[in-house]
Amino acid sequence: MLETRGLTSFYGDFQALFGIDIHVNENEIVSFIGANGAGKTTAMRTITGLLPCDNDMVTWKEKPIGQLRADQIAKLGIAMVPEGRQLFPSLSVEENLIIGAQSKRAGFWTLAKIYELFPILSERRSQGATTLSGGQQQMVAIGRALMSNPDIILFDEISLGLAPIVINQIYDALPDIINQGLSAIIVEQDLNRALHISDRYYCLSEGCITLTGNTDSADREKISTAYFGI
Template identity: 55%
Template sequence: MSALLETRALSAFYGDFQALFGIDVTVAPGEVIALIGSNGAGKSTFLKSVAGLLRPRSAGQILYRGEPVGGAAAASIVGKGIALVPEGRRLFASLSVEENLLLGAFSKRPGRWNLQSVYSLFPALRERRHHAATALSGGQQQMVAIGRALMSNPDLLMCDELSLGLAPVIVREIYAALPAIVADGMSAIVVEQDVQLARRVSSRFYCFQEGRVSLAGVSAEVSDEAITQAYFGAVA
């Protein structure tokens, strides 16, 4: 099966600082993969590069459905079917829950996700749809951020640190929605600090360390010891 997303020797820079060094990642249609690694390992930089928020060295370093998309504008990337749930949620404080959700639909891609399907997934948002989005609890704000991304009807959903700053019970509630989200064959990339949680929700994983892939494998098969070494050990 051909890859939905493929990166080939992806490099990324913040000015003169190189954050990614030759990253090779593939995501198949309908697959959920996890990116793990410590803070500063390059996970968020990878998602930003794919989402069009950070320009790679060449367009061919990022392929989506076989098409070079590296460096394309973020709005164009959304229109092609890639949506990012950013770290820290990044909601618009001046807008209501429903207005934040509707912003996600600007690309007008067809699909099953609309206000009603998002409210069915997260019933708490229906009750608070006219409230200011940033007045909600952290967990409910995360639901808004996920719902906003889903409103673009993506084929690839990228989630950056969904559990950050949330209580464990809320994290379980957020991740409990993932199977329903990908039930129609959507692919997902999940960046998660909790390694065991990341392995439970994904079929494969990539461990990043110092801007490089230090280990990749099937989530249920790789040993804890190997992951610990890849997570904390020096990159060769």
């Protein structure tokens, strides 16, 4: 469904990705594994249109989308939960969720369904989004992405900076989310969790893919080697 071919990306003169080939099938969860600076976030930002690339480097449902703007890509059904939540501080919890539906895609997820999934958000709906705890903010960020009824969600550092108990809550909710017919790319520091939740993985190191495979046949040692880019 989503595919990149020879994806490269630059921050000014600095090249961050050196020709990455990935693909994600329907109803599949894929994880990106790698150290800081390996290019995981850059890959996600390039796919979602926040960083420029050539048109045919990214294809979505067989159509090249590399040169579309981020808002156009969002409307095609590609959503992202960015690292560090990045909620809109001037908007209430509910407004943060509503703005997620900006791309006006119909589907399973509505405000009511999000409140069903994360009841605490319903109680806090009129509060400023940044007055919430880190875990609750992550729930808003996930809900915000779901509100666009995407076909794929990119989760960047899904559990970074959250308390273990909150991480469990989030991971408990994930199957419910995925079962609604979604694909996902997940960036997760915890290797075990990443391999447990996903069907396939890509190891990134210094802007290249160093290893890929199915998670059920994954060799931890090889992954560790690939992780550190040795």
